[in-house]
Amino acid sequence: MISLFNLCLFLFCSTSSISAFDVRVLLDKFIFFDTKKIECVFSSQHGMEIAGIEQPIHGSVKISCTDQEFIVNGVILKDDTLVITPTLPSNYEKKIHQFITQWLKNEHDFCQNQLKGLTNFYEKFVNDRNFRDYAPLYQVMQQCIDACIFKFIEPVEHPAITYESLAKLAQQQLGLQLKVLLTTAINDKKASKSLLEQIKTSEKIRTDFFVKILDQILADFLIDYFVGLPHKIIHQAMRDETGCLIFDKNKYLGTFYLIRDKNAILLINSLDIDDYLLSVVHYEGWPGWPMEVNKVLVVASRTYLVDKVLRANKSKQLYHIVNSNKHQTYKGYHKFTQLKQAVDETRNVFIAYKGEPIVAMFDSCCGGVIPAKISAGYDYKNHPYLARTKPCAHCKRYPIYDWKKEFSRLELTEALRKEYPDLQEIIDIKITKKDEAGLVKQVFITTKKGSFPVSGKKLYSLFPSIKSFCYIIKKKGRGFVFHGRGYGHHMGLCQWGSFGMVEDNWNYKNILEFYYPGTEFMKLSLSR
Numbered sequence: 001m002i003s004l005f006n007l008c009l010f011l012f013c014s015t016s017s018i019s020a021f022d023v024r025v026l027l028d029k030f031i032f033f034d035t036k037k038i039e040c041v042f043s044s045q046h047g048m049e050i051a052g053i054e055q056p057i058h059g060s061v062k063i064s065c066t067d068q069e070f071i072v073n074g075v076i077l078k079d080d081t082l083v084i085t086p087t088l089p090s091n092y093e094k095k096i097h098q099f100i101t102q103w104l105k106n107e108h109d110f111c112q113n114q115l116k117g118l119t120n121f122y123e124k125f126v127n128d129r130n131f132r133d134y135a136p137l138y139q140v141m142q143q144c145i146d147a148c149i150f151k152f153i154e155p156v157e158h159p160a161i162t163y164e165s166l167a168k169l170a171q172q173q174l175g176l177q178l179k180v181l182l183t184t185a186i187n188d189k190k191a192s193k194s195l196l197e198q199i200k201t202s203e204k205i206r207t208d209f210f211v212k213i214l215d216q217i218l219a220d221f222l223i224d225y226f227v228g229l230p231h232k233i234i235h236q237a238m239r240d241e242t243g244c245l246i247f248d249k250n251k252y253l254g255t256f257y258l259i260r261d262k263n264a265i266l267l268i269n270s271l272d273i274d275d276y277l278l279s280v281v282h283y284e285g286w287p288g289w290p291m292e293v294n295k296v297l298v299v300a301s302r303t304y305l306v307d308k309v310l311r312a313n314k315s316k317q318l319y320h321i322v323n324s325n326k327h328q329t330y331k332g333y334h335k336f337t338q339l340k341q342a343v344d345e346t347r348n349v350f351i352a353y354k355g356e357p358i359v360a361m362f363d364s365c366c367g368g369v370i371p372a373k374i375s376a377g378y379d380y381k382n383h384p385y386l387a388r389t390k391p392c393a394h395c396k397r398y399p400i401y402d403w404k405k406e407f408s409r410l411e412l413t414e415a416l417r418k419e420y421p422d423l424q425e426i427i428d429i430k431i432t433k434k435d436e437a438g439l440v441k442q443v444f445i446t447t448k449k450g451s452f453p454v455s456g457k458k459l460y461s462l463f464p465s466i467k468s469f470c471y472i473i474k475k476k477g478r479g480f481v482f483h484g485r486g487y488g489h490h491m492g493l494c495q496w497g498s499f500g501m502v503e504d505n506w507n508y509k510n511i512l513e514f515y516y517p518g519t520e521f522m523k524l525s526l527s528r
């Protein structure tokens, strides 16, 4: 079953092209080391299909596990991988019909133009009632239907599915259906003598007569063709959540895999890269931000992802990226479809250095800290674009730039006891080491029973209200006040800075070039 994941990702430095892929996201809250503890419950509006079980399952599915088997609603499946996909509802064809009718209405002029090549055929039909040679007609129709299909799939184009593969599918269906559709349509329209007379004499009536027949053929054909497309293209076209799987209160597009990996069982959601990014930009960003800021975030997130994917492929890891803030927050489907514009308008763009995706770190607010001066920064030698020397002054005007937090002695002591259980009450806390950038490297903690150093990193991890590494500590009465700047690790892209830059009319490319100096833009290729 693992071969399902056998997707290739090529890196061509010279052509700036990495092929597109589906994202495999590990839900890190659900890594099961003890198989007895597994109990996953999935549901979907219209049921789901599970590989190894013949009929689609309706209602919810409860999955448990032994060392060798998966147990799905009581049915035992002996396998290392369980694949769960949502089923589309039975009335979906009706919805697709409506969708296509609307599309034909909107694209009426385009379709009419495509049908113009049929004039010769009309003439023959009118002048020679015994004319039965439909072969040239099939050819012309085939061309015109091809053109309509290309136009039709344009808005639902998916990077992993090429025009070529769709055209092939269309050709197969054309060969089978066109003749039947055409003869049926003409027979159904049995023209009366008077109508035939009008067809003969009026070009307009003649064209209307044939165009109506051909419209119907086109609609019938597109409906059949569309039903045969992969689920995810249909989802994109219909833009709804019908095909989501519901798990742990969130809705997810794509497929779920439960996979045995050494001593654990992993839960992985595999989905379209654009759907993944649409989720991340919502959960990593701030609601209501201008579109250009969201574009910045999408490109940074896409870059971060591509880097992770290449690393995962190199180490033959079963998943690409983790769904928590350890990597990028991903919580599945949401209804903020306006963010789709940011994904669409930057489609496939990522940031590269020397032909490879950069490590696109970002935080909420940099607080004006200069990354090049951070002593324990990233590997600047190999990633010089993270060592920005120009300060970001664009986040300064927003409230997030400064923070202040008061702690009583008791509050400080109690929080530190998570790490040092026997700690006596704290009497004093002082910063003893800062780096050139102004980030706290070490503090000294004094209790009644002596003093000891704590690293800045440790303190940051123990206190969620210490929002960054750049702060001073002042005594206030029997407690302490922390005054700080920034929100996060101060590296890479500053989200609030980007917001400020967009307000000052910067575009997303210039913003990214500012935060990751010396980098270039590359694109994921559409071919596989």
Ligand SMILES: [Zn+2]
Residues within 6 Å of the ligand: 365, 366, 367, 368, 392, 393, 394, 395, 396, 494, 496, 497
């Ligand atoms: Zn900033």
